[in-house]
Amino acid sequence: GDSVTQMEGPVTLSEEAFLTINCTYTATGYPSLFWYVQYPGEGLQLLLKATKADDKGSNKGFEATYRKETTSFHLEKGSVQVSDSAVYFCAQRDRDDKIIFGKGTRLHILP
Amino acid sequence: GAVVSQHPSRVICKSGTSVKIECRSLDFQATTMFWYRQFPKQSLMLMATSNEGSKATYEQGVEKDKFLINHASLTLSTLTVTSAHPEDSSFYICSAGPRGVPGKYEQYFGPGTRLTVT
Numbered sequence: 001g002d003s004v005t006q007m008e009g010p011v012t013l014s015e016e017a018f019l020t021i022n023c024t025y026t027a028t029g030y031p032s033l034f035w036y037v038q039y040p041g042e043g044l045q046l047l048l049k050a051t052k053a054d055d056k057g058s059n060k061g062f063e064a065t066y067r068k069e070t071t072s073f074h075l076e077k078g079s080v081q082v083s084d085s086a087v088y089f090c091a092q093r094d095r096d097d098k099i100i101f102g103k104g105t106r107l108h109i110l111p
Numbered sequence: 112g113a114v115v116s117q118h119p120s121r122v123i124c125k126s127g128t129s130v131k132i133e134c135r136s137l138d139f140q141a142t143t144m145f146w147y148r149q150f151p152k153q154s155l156m157l158m159a160t161s162n163e164g165s166k167a168t169y170e171q172g173v174e175k176d177k178f179l180i181n182h183a184s185l186t187l188s189t190l191t192v193t194s195a196h197p198e199d200s201s202f203y204i205c206s207a208g209p210r211g212v213p214g215k216y217e218q219y220f221g222p223g224t225r226l227t228v229t
Contacts (some may be wrong), residue, residue, distance in 0.1 A: 035222075043204065043220050043221055044155075044204065046217065046219075064171075087152065097143065097218075098155040098157055098160065099206070099218060100157075102154060103153060103154040104153070104154050
């Protein structure tokens with residue numbers, strides 16, 4: 001069935017470092033892809049999305065490009081901040097509008 | 112933007128009792144709401160899809176008689192955990208999307224409800 005696989009955490013980086021969190025998906029069609037973020041003690045928030053191949057989603061300095069050929073949607077940010085510390089979930093929305101999540105990657109940014 | 116609320120945010124109940132969790136869309140109507148369960152340091156697992164005015168659709172392995180879902184209006188869905196046991200302790204999250212063509216709307220997530228069964 002459809003699934004999402006993302007890199008295991010936790011990921012620990014120093015402030016201003018470059019961030020990549022890998023995400024790949026399996027799907028029978030062409031799903032919409034998402035990155036959600038969960039800050040400590042808060043609910044899920046949509047960070048960015050892409051609805052078709054080659055689309056690039058971006059928000060708050062984060063970017064991810066929908067790569068159909070590699071079935072990937074890797075999250076990147078050029079210079080992370082302490083405030084980016086959170087859990088990041090890669091997800092896809094299937095044909096029935098259900099959102100399938102990856103297991104989440106915990107990110108720690110050190111000052 | 113669209114806001115989804117949940118009540119209560121935290122609840123502690125005794126084993127064998129039932130507890131109801133509410134999910135409300137505050138500024139939009141939601142034909143469909145989704146209920147998820149999140150275990151510590153793990154991902155969200157979809158439990159069921161709640162459809163306004165009809166029965167919920169449960170995912171495989173989810174006991175529909177234990178997790179009762181009611182979607183009585185376009186702004187409210189409830190999840191009742193019946194005869195709760197300690198293994199039901201978890202973080203329950205709902206999501207909702209505005210009415211429209213399926214697949215063409217965003218889903219917005221509630222802040223979650225932490226259930227602890229003693």
